[in-house]
Amino acid sequence: MPAPSDNWGRWGEGDQVGTLNLLGPSEVLAGLAAARDGRVLSLALPIKGATSGGAAAAVPHVRGRPLPQHYMAIDGADYAAGTRPVGAGLRVADDAVVVSPHGTTTHMDALCHMWAGERLYNGHPADRVRSYGAGRLGIEHAAARGVVARGVLFDVAAHRGVDHLGPLDRIGAAELAAIADSQGSSLRPGDAAVVRTGWPRVWDPRDPGRYQGAQPGLAADAGRWLAARDPSLVAADNAAVQGLDGDGRSTEDLDDDVHLTLLWRHGVHLAEMLWLEDLSSAVAARGRPDFLFIALPLPVQGGTGSPVNPVAVL
Template structure:
């Protein structure tokens, strides 16, 4: 298979399977029929917010290159456009107006990883020289343009997060309750561990589903009240084993459209060493974002939903989780909602 942007695709990838210019990857499997099935999960009309407050985890100790939200207010008249009385314009008005602005790192808190978030050095041209490439062969400096690129401009001109937003992120979520099995012990979960967890819940995962992982990590972050203990977090709660080839193959075969975890990176980081001279530091990100076009959600909050699902003997629900429709962004804050 050959494409205008690449002559060879990564082993195990689906590049080109959804079309030469596809920009939403596995979200193509979220069909109208799958959404209708997801809607039938709703029996009680109850909703659960699956987002942390977006000023959590607090500070930037958890990831130094991302900072908590910062608010700004525009000046208006002698003051600011906040608690501003319109009567200062005309004495007859009774209105009081407040506006605000915020500097928001798109992947600071509850978030979606866009397909432009993680690429790889890969020889897509077949000339023996690896280049910076993202899902479906979109190139750094060509479609994914940063401030250090000679071409100027910035942002994801392809595979931006707005593509995911427009795809309609609503379907059936299946919550895998790893916290119930492992508590807050740091365990690395591969294929066998994931299958045991699904079997314990009598849960099944079908094509078009969102795989949701509850480990207790976000609950622990909340308990730290915006002062995260990075050493404690690093040794707490379950993570996926991104080096487990059997797990990666299951992700490929399952037809899931996304993995949404309550922890920091879905997979364990740093991962155990890979094989060969060169390998990905984030192997599950490589497999999902780069090879399959499968979005990852991180730092989601499942505590209340997990408790309700446990008490009702359920694992599945209707999930509605669009990112911001922000052209050019490679990630986005999210406020997912579960409806049961």
């Protein structure tokens, strides 16, 4: 089986979770040990949607993806509409939510989300990804394992002394290495690497084009630098982990595309569109960049991704 990276076949030809295999008991315990204060921070953007109104447009999202839809399947006025009697004063409400995770909310990419040629990660046949779902590498496999790991924040915006990076800024391997050296916290196998650009701060619903055009992110050599350190997951607060051009697309060729380097060649799951502003402040005040990172995707059978509410436990 021709393999574009050493991680194809590393955990057997049937492997469907990639570097999540690195999260053994010792790595999970190392993550638990990174929590010292017991403070919990959500790293997710809110999901706002409606069948009418502009609530969904108030949250960062990329162009061309359907906005989340949230409406009440049963609201308080409908409590007596059913066939069963309801006690006096009792009210019932229920929700219906439709979310396209990629580009509209904080989410985790499955290993079937992107590939080149006729093979998915680890040589699985690409023709198993169909309109009814992915028969290989769906997000349900990551959900069965979960991500409970030591997280390490690479606060690039803070390192540069800015609120957020510029749209054409790229983060290279040398800068990631410099940040690791400056904070005295190396990335260990199984860790979750969390990269802050500050880009969600530029979102303005009156001018969505600023967020939806070019975005800062990882350069090609940064993707390779991370992959060489065996992270269980790479997470970022921009829309694609890597940088995007003015059309909202990657400019790298297949050899340099960060998604292909991490997801396809090395089996590293990605989490995107995180909210890292509160974590940035907490880490600066704490003086330590590591923490317990937890992300549990929904077990969507055959899903190419899932909304996720990552949390940092300090």
